[in-house]
Amino acid sequence: MKRLFDIVLSLIALAVFFPFGLLISLVIVCDTRGHVFYKQTRVGRHNKDFQLYKFRTMYKDSDHGSLITVGAADARITRSGLFLRKYKIDEFPQFLNILKGEMSIVGPRPEVRKYVDLYTPEQLKVLSVRPGLTDYASIRYVNENALLAASENPEQTYIQEIMPDKLALNLKYIEDQSLWTDTKIILQTFAAIIHRDK
Numbered sequence: 001m002k003r004l005f006d007i008v009l010s011l012i013a014l015a016v017f018f019p020f021g022l023l024i025s026l027v028i029v030c031d032t033r034g035h036v037f038y039k040q041t042r043v044g045r046h047n048k049d050f051q052l053y054k055f056r057t058m059y060k061d062s063d064h065g066s067l068i069t070v071g072a073a074d075a076r077i078t079r080s081g082l083f084l085r086k087y088k089i090d091e092f093p094q095f096l097n098i099l100k101g102e103m104s105i106v107g108p109r110p111e112v113r114k115y116v117d118l119y120t121p122e123q124l125k126v127l128s129v130r131p132g133l134t135d136y137a138s139i140r141y142v143n144e145n146a147l148l149a150a151s152e153n154p155e156q157t158y159i160q161e162i163m164p165d166k167l168a169l170n171l172k173y174i175e176d177q178s179l180w181t182d183t184k185i186i187l188q189t190f191a192a193i194i195h196r197d198k
Helices: 002-031 079-086 094-099 123-128 136-140 144-149 154-175 179-194
Strands: 037-043 049-055 104-106 132-134
Touching: 002 049, 002 079, 002 094, 002 104, 002 179, 049 094, 094 132, 104 179, 123 154, 132 179, 136 154, 136 179, 144 154
Parallel strands: 104 132
Antiparallel strands: 037 049
């Protein structure tokens, strides 16, 4: 049932978003040189790697440094990228990952291998389900970039404070997952994005 839920909502989202996607693609191309889409290897269900899709929000070849981004304070992010990231629009291409069966709409956000290698055996349980486009952690840390920008050591703050809390929320979700829970998380995600500056 969850898989059918994911497919139907993804098809609707892609159909509705398609005209806006064309406009966003044009803005990205006019803003900076490089591809419209960005692919990054993330860790999915059963600890298997997959290619996650996003709209490109950083300058070409600027992803070879830190894996942590700090919002407006990060010089690698383009002008259009700041807007796309602020409202999570850069994540929309992941509906394609959902259709491919690599992700769900709701589930633990997929992490890069570097940080998954730091998980404890208990935390590795988050890899027992498909990763998601949104989750409880996405709502709580809707302003994560701002938190990291305020830190003297963003990566240390992420590893020692933010990541463990995210994983605890993900484990909570796995124990209580249902279509009703997914629906609540989707609605709460929209609300968090809309009201983040208020």
